[in-house]
Amino acid sequence: MSLVQVEKVSKKYGDDYALNQLSLSLESKDQYAILGASGSGKSTLLYLLGGLEKADSGNVIVDGLNLSKMSDEKLATYRNELVGFIFQFHFLLPSMNCEKNILLPAEIGAKKIGPVRKKCYELAEYLGVTHCLKKFPYQLSGGEQQRVNIVRALSLKPRLLLCDEPTGNLDSENSAKVTGLLKSLAREFGSTLAVVTHDPGVAEKFEKRFVLKDGMLSQEGFFHPTNEPPPAP
Ligand code: ADP
Ligand code: MG
Secondary structure (H helix, E strand, O other): OEEEEEEEEEEEEOOEEEEEEEEEEEEOOOEEEEEEOOOOOHHHHHHHHOOOOOOOEEEEEEOOEEHHHOOHHHHHHHHHHHEEEEOOOOOOOOOOOHHHHHHHHHHHOOOOHHHHHHHHHHHHHHHOOHHHOOOOHHHOOHHHHHHHHHHHHHOOOOOEEEEEOOOOOOOHHHHHHHHHHHHHHHHHHOOEEEEEEOOHHHHOOOOEEEEEEOOEEEEEEEOOOOOOOOOOO
């Protein structure tokens, strides 16, 4: 069963299409890589899936909800209840310590904090960032911030986990570790996972891959490592 259906979606910035009549679907609980060079529309696609931006035309349907037609208020609830987002650039709030950052979505959603805090500490332990939880984001290295972001995105067990270049500033060893971890946590939580990346090494860790080029999918969506040259980073 598909969780996500993107139907002929276009999004323009000025005269240029960031996404051009793009259609794809993501099956519930499956894991996808979306590979594309810089500027190909990856972040725009994730922002539309996460209800952070609206399409100019076409439909984005997630779990039966047509995001293109929802009010800003309903979209905020959608983001809070269904989506975990790991951004390309860290989005921890500088004025709060990491634990407060992680618990904020649960507080906004008026969830019981106890179980979320327990999950937060379990995940932090697993990712080796327990020592970071009482610190402020500026006191952490880039890699630690990214791992705290992962804890935050997962602490509410999202149906849809969206990751924008989650390994962008990690070396290849940590990149493989984080990719493996996202995949195993998504499986454990039953989340549908979509990772966008410019790195073919990350994409090849996924059986299901799309290639984005100039806001469109190439090769009817699927990427075959043997006959598709990797995009320029
Ligand atoms: P990617 O994440 O693959 O690098 P993006 O989705 O960020 O690509 O961008 C796709 C295209 O849309 C690029 O040409 C980019 O310059 C343009 N774009 C993205 N966001 C904006 C914006 N807020 N204002 C103007 N142009 C934008
Ligand atoms: Mg991007």
